[in-house]
Amino acid sequence: MKLLVKAPAKINLSLDVLRKRNDGYHEVRMIMTTIDLADHLELTPLEENRIEVVSHNRYVPDDQRNLAYQAADLLKRRFGIRQGVSIAIEKTIPVAAGLAGGSSDAAAALRGLNKIWGLGLSMDELAEIGAEIGSDVSFCVYGGTAIATGRGEKIEHIPAPPPCWVVLAKPQIGVSTAEVYRNLQIDRITHPNVDQMIHSIRHSDYEGICHSVGNVLEDVTFRMHPEVAHIKEQMRRFGADAVLMSGSGPTVFALAHHDSRMHRIYNGLKGFCEQVYAVRTLGERERLE
Ligand SMILES: C[C@](O)(CO)[C@H](O)COP(=O)(O)OP(=O)(O)OC[C@H]1O[C@@H](n2ccc(N)nc2=O)[C@H](O)[C@@H]1O
Numbered sequence: 001m002k003l004l005v006k007a008p009a010k011i012n013l014s015l016d017v018l019r020k021r022n023d024g025y026h027e028v029r030m031i032m033t034t035i036d037l038a039d040h041l042e043l044t045p046l047e048e049n050r051i052e053v054v055s056h057n058r059y060v061p062d063d064q065r066n067l068a069y070q071a072a073d074l075l076k077r078r079f080g081i082r083q084g085v086s087i088a089i090e091k092t093i094p095v096a097a098g099l100a101g102g103s104s105d106a107a108a109a110l111r112g113l114n115k116i117w118g119l120g121l122s123m124d125e126l127a128e129i130g131a132e133i134g135s136d137v138s139f140c141v142y143g144g145t146a147i148a149t150g151r152g153e154k155i156e157h158i159p160a161p162p163p164c165w166v167v168l169a170k171p172q173i174g175v176s177t178a179e180v181y182r183n184l185q186i187d188r189i190t191h192p193n194v195d196q197m198i199h200s201i202r203h204s205d206y207e208g209i210c211h212s213v214g215n216v217l218e219d220v221t222f223r224m225h226p227e228v229a230h231i232k233e234q235m236r237r238f239g240a241d242a243v244l245m246s247g248s249g250p251t252v253f254a255l256a257h258h259d260s261r262m263h264r265i266y267n268g269l270k271g272f273c274e275q276v277y278a279v280r281t282l283g284e285r286e287r288l289e
C-alpha cells in the first residue's frame with residue numbers, strides 16, 4: 001500500500017523569546033499557522049528492513065540527516081518495527097528558509113507511518129515523539145494555528161485567522177537557526193505583543209493581526225544579511241498589509257487581503273528575488289488528521 005501525505009509549510013505571525021534556558025534552547029512564545037505551500041511525501045513499504053529517502057533536491061540530504069528519515073527511524077526503534085519504508089519527497093517548500101520544511105516532512109512521515117504500520121498513536125503522542133526530532137515538528141504534526149511555547153513543542157490550538165494572501169520571498173542565502181538564536185541579545189529585545197495577536201485572531205480581526213505581527217529574530221538575521229531587510233522594505237513599498245520575516249529567516253512574507261495587492265507585491269518582488277510564492281493561509285487543523 002502506497003500512502004500520499006501532505007506536508008504544509010508554516011509561518012510565524014508572532015515570535016517572542018522570553019529567556020535562554022539551561023539546556024541551550026530558548027524559551028519562546030509564538031503564533032504559528034500553516035500555509036498552502038506544501039511538500040508531498042509518498043510512503044511505500046519495502047520488503048527489506050531499511051529506510052530509503054529519495055528527494056531529487058541537491059539541498060536535501062537523502063540519508064539519516066533527513067528529518068523524515070529520522071522520524072521513520074525513531075518509530076521503528078521505539079515500536080520494534082521490522083519493516084522497511086521508501087520515502088519519496090516531492091520538495092516544494094524552499095530549504096533552510098524559516099518555513100519548517102524539514103520539520104513538516106518529519107511530521108508527515110510520523111502521521112503516514114502511524115497508519116502504514118498500524119501503530120494507533122494519537123496526534124498528541126505523535127507530536128510528543130516529533131519533539132525529539134526538532135522544536136517545530138510538534139506543531140507540524142497538527143498543522144492549523146497554534147500558540148507554541150516551551151522550546152516550541154508545547155502546542156495550544158487556536159482558531160484560524162481570517163483567510164488572506166501570503167506572498168513569500170526567499171533570498172538565495174541559507175540561514176542557520178542555531179546561529180540566529182546564538183546571536184540574539186536577550187536584554188535588547190523589543191517584545192512583540194503576542195497577546196494582542198491571539199486576541200485579534202480569536203476575533204477574526206484582520207487589521208488587528210496586521211498591526212501585531214512581530215519577530216524578535218528579525219533584527220539578528222537583518223544584521224547578518226542586510227538583503228533580507230531590503231526585501232521587507234520592498235514588500236512594504238508594494239503595499240503589503242503587514243510584512244514579517246518567518247522563523248529565523250531568511251524568508252520574508254507579506255499579508256494581503258486584496259488580489260490586486262497580492263499581484264503587485266508578487267510581480268514587484270519577482271524582479272529581484274528568484275523564489276517568490278503567493279499562497280493562501282490554511283489555518284484549519286482538521287485537514288491533516
Ligand atoms: C525559529 C523557529 O523555526 C520558529 O518556529 C524555531 O524556533 C526553530 O525550530 P527548529 O528549526 O525545529 O529548531 P531545532 O532543530 O529544535 O533547533 C535548532 C537549534 O536552534 C536553537 N533553538 C531552537 C529552538 C529554540 N526554542 N531555542 C533555540 O535556541 C538551538 O540552538 C538548536 O540547536
Ligand SMILES: Nc1ncnc2c1ncn2[C@@H]1O[C@H](COP(=O)(O)OP(=O)(O)OP(=O)(O)O)[C@@H](O)[C@H]1O
Nearest residue numbers: 066067095096097098099100101102103105136247
Ligand atoms: N526533509 C528535509 N527537507 C529539507 N531540509 C532537510 C530535510 N531533512 C533535513 N534537512 C536539513 O535541514 C536543514 C534545514 O532545512 P529546513 O528546510 O527544515 O529549514 P527551516 O525551514 O529553516 O526550518 P525551521 O523553520 O524549522 O527552522 C537543511 O539545510 C537540510 O540540510
